[in-house]
Amino acid sequence: MRIVKYVYIVLLAAMLVACARDKEPAEAAIKAAGQAIDQIRGEASRYAPDQLKQLEDSLKAAQDAFAKKEYKAALDAASALGAKAQDVAKAAAAKKAELTKSWDDLSAGIPQMMDAVKSRLDILSKAKKLPAGLDKDKLAALNSGYDEAMQQFQGAKDAAGAGDLSKAIEAGQAIKQKGTEIATALGLTQQ
Amino acid sequence: MSESDKPGGDSWKFEQWHEVVAGDTLSKISKQYYGDASLYMKIFEANRNVLKDPDVIKVGQKLRIP
Numbered sequence: 062m063r064i065v066k067y068v069y070i071v072l073l074a075a076m077l078v079a080c081a082r083d084k085e086p087a088e089a090a091i092k093a094a095g096q097a098i099d100q101i102r103g104e105a106s107r108y109a110p111d112q113l114k115q116l117e118d119s120l121k122a123a124q125d126a127f128a129k130k131e132y133k134a135a136l137d138a139a140s141a142l143g144a145k146a147q148d149v150a151k152a153a154a155a156k157k158a159e160l161t162k163s164w165d166d167l168s169a170g171i172p173q174m175m176d177a178v179k180s181r182l183d184i185l186s187k188a189k190k191l192p193a194g195l196d197k198d199k200l201a202a203l204n205s206g207y208d209e210a211m212q213q214f215q216g217a218k219d220a221a222g223a224g225d226l227s228k229a230i231e232a233g234q235a236i237k238q239k240g241t242e243i244a245t246a247l248g249l250t251q252q
Numbered sequence: 253m254s255e256s257d258k259p260g261g262d263s264w265k266f267e268q269w270h271e272v273v274a275g276d277t278l279s280k281i282s283k284q285y286y287g288d289a290s291l292y293m294k295i296f297e298a299n300r301n302v303l304k305d306p307d308v309i310k311v312g313q314k315l316r317i318p
Contacts, residue, residue, distance in 0.1 A: 184318065241266075
């Protein structure tokens, strides 16, 4: 009976030693994972927010395990986060490149379209009579629409300048829609 | 083409063209598109690459209406 008791004590001690052995590596892995996530947070929060949230949840799980002295589980959870953070950084960079291209296309194209609209509006504003299908009120509404679209374009450029490409693109798409409607009403067609 | 280019397709170029028919003059074309014949020089200036004289246009010529 006494031997069995000693065996239990030895086994328990061995388990405690094994657990404690993982404590420092787990602590280091959690610290490294936190630093890796901090490094990518800026771009990831803007361009890959869902993936960043998953990373942060995983880090929190590792921290919780560490707090419960489940060092092995904490070490396993935290060890993979550095590589995952790099994957999220790559995804954010790819999304940023995609959005940048979309905005570049819009910001170059909108002035081209709106210049054609403005040219026609300026000519019609000098006309003593207006062509069939267009009256003074309709022309005034088209002029207002043009002014409004250009104000929105300035807002979109400001958003892009502040780094909010999604907002800039959303506004740019609305401006293109509006500009297309005005151009069509003026008899201009897309080539 | 990305989704951001929609609606309206690839091109950002919006124009209007007129093909000259017998009896056309720039004034008549100006009246048709602008409602005012006196604005014919706007059409002439936009087509200086194909027109040398505002009084001389040829049937079949394609003129850009600015």
